[in-house]
Amino acid sequence: MKKKIAIIGAGISGLSAAAYTAKAGNEVHVFEKNSTPGGRARQFKTNNGYSFDMGPSWYWMPDIIEGFFKDFGYAAKDFYKLIQLDPQFEMVFADGKLTVPNNYNALKELFEGTEPGAGIKLDAFMKAARYKYEVGMQQFVHKPCHSWWEFVTPQIAASALKLDLLSNFRSYVKKYFTHPKLITLMEFPVIFLGAAPQKIPALYSLMNYGGYALGTAYPMGGFYELVLAMKKIGEEQGARFYFNQPVEQICAGGGKATSLIVNGEELYFDAIIASSDYHHTETLLDTPNRNYKETYWQTRTFAPSSLIYYLGFNKRLPNLQHHTLFFEHDLDGHIDDIYNDKQWPQQPLFYACCPSKTDAGVAPAGHENLFLLMPLATGLEDEEVIREQYFKQMIGRIEKATGAHNLVDNIDYKRSYCVRDFVNDYNAYQGNAYGLANTLSQTAVRKPAIRNKKLSNLFYTGQLTVPGPGVPPSIISGKIVAKEVNKLKRFSFESAI
Structure with missing residues (x-):
């Protein structure tokens, strides 16, 4: 029976949930506190001709994104050009660079040239990673994770040993490679899973396959093209979107969530899906109706926050790729600063994205669009003077790596974004940028539950619940919760008041 459903937040998981719940014939209303959809994947344009994607920039796991479009009779190419x-990206080290090619055979040659025998070992690594990717992304991540019994199937039991669930990522990588540059190359993707490589299950070598083997793509117009496509599909299914509409309270009665207070108005619904920050969503409830106490969140391991700079240059930048990773310093030192010492990094690593190398439309003619990102501990004080100190470091390292001079003099747009901005814009707990870390103790059933334990028609989706952080997992998260909501029987909210 048709249900009236509210979705809080129009981020990736909210867009996904909206499309799938509306497709099932429900009346769907999406409330977003910001002026545009996308959440962390928003985009902004400047008065002098730049377009900046605010967050995601790595288009990996393309089959997962394609699967979303296929569910609605489309393909990604119907909305944007990939x-x-x-090269896929370049890594800058203190003693040189590694340029990662798109062609797999060329990638093997790079490995072999860096470490004799590593080309053959890469084949073995990727064969195992492909298996994990195909099993993990098909059998594991689509489960609602109400109980471990969901994973007790003959197929998963047969796969358990091959999935390396109990070994850690660092030890696993070192079984294959010994050269420090190759180890760093294989480890870097898990930084954004939110923990040190030695605390991430080796299962996540699937990310190496989903990235290096399937390739790194870029949607012309920017990552925001995916957001616009998902919103359009949701609207075609009948979902309605309301922007600049912050939800102020979730009201409940009789074991059900009954209504939302939005800009002072009470609106009634049969079910509610919260795509907003999980911790923030809980604060919209009376304390007895929350899934978790404050001490629970204080003991979780969160993925990093970030210091981001959006920069426009009035000239082209030489010797810089679309994606460049600046890893001149020790990876473990930066990781310790994030997770153990929880301080601003002493020798930071950072990432530079220059989409104007591929897409002339994101900057004025002859100009360059540059996005800088430095992973940080959550909860840091991030006054402008501190941000600026790290900005100068990053610009200096770019100049050294590219041979450019006096880049600051050529900046015609500059904006910083850091911990307090994540809090202000997304109500992100302690300013986290990527949700909860995918450690073994925070995987599957051990993640925050997708269903409220007190209110049977309130659900949660997004990077703080299953399956985890990232654009493809968020798309899947929205689909998972939509299936759960679509199973609900409609009830009369008036009877619960």
Whole structure:
């Protein structure tokens, strides 16, 4: 029976949930506190001709994104043009660079040239990673994770040993490679899973396959093209979107969530899906109706926050790829600063994205669009003077790596974004940028539950619940919760008041 459903937040998981719940014939209303959809994947344009994607920039796991479109009779190409990047990215080390090609055979040659025998070992690594990717992304991540019994199937039991669930990522990588640069190359993707490589299950070598083997793409117009496509699909299914509409309270009665207070108005619904920050969503409830106490959140391991700079240059930047990772310093030192010492990094690593190398439309003619991102501990004080100190470091390292001079003099747009901005814009707990870390103790059933334990028609989706952080997992998260909501029988909220 048709249900009236509210979705809080129009981020990736909220857009996904909206499309799938509306497709099932429900009346769907999406309330977003910001002026545009996308959440962390928003985009902004400047008066002098730049377009900046605010968050996600790595188009990995393309089959997962394609699967979303296929569910609605579309393909990604119906909405935007995907360009395969070659090279995929470059890594800058203190003693040189590694340029990662798009072609797999060329990637093998790079490994072999760096460490004799590593080319053959890469084949073995990727064969195992492909298996984990295909099993993990098909059998594991689509489960609602109400109970471990969901994973007790003959197929998963047969796969358990091959999935390396109990070994850690660092030890696993070192079984294959010994050269420090190759180890760093294989470890870097898990930084954004939110923990040190030695605390991430080896299962996540699937990310190496989903990235390096399937390739790194870029949607012309920017990552925001995916957001616009998802919103359009949701609207075609009948979902309605309301912007600049912050939800102020979730009201409940009789074991049900009954209504939302939005900009002072009470609106009634049969079910509610919260795509907003999980911790923030809980504060919209009376304390007895919350899933978790404050001490629970204080003991979780969160993925990093970030210091981001959006920069426009009035000239082209030489010797810089679309994606460049600046890893001149020790990876473990930066990781310790994030997770153990919880301080501003002493020798930071950072990432630079220059989409104007691929897409002339994101900057004025002859100009360059540059996005800088430095992972940080959550909860840091981030006054402008501190941000600026790290900005100068990053610009200096870019100049050294590219041979450019006096880049600051050529900046015609500059905006910083950091911990307190994540809090202000997304109500992000302690300013986290990527949700909860995918450690073994925070995987599957051990993540925050997708269903409220007190209110049977209130659900949660997004990077703080299953399956975890990232654009493809968030798309899947929205689909998972939509299936759960679609199973609900309609009830009369008036009877619960």
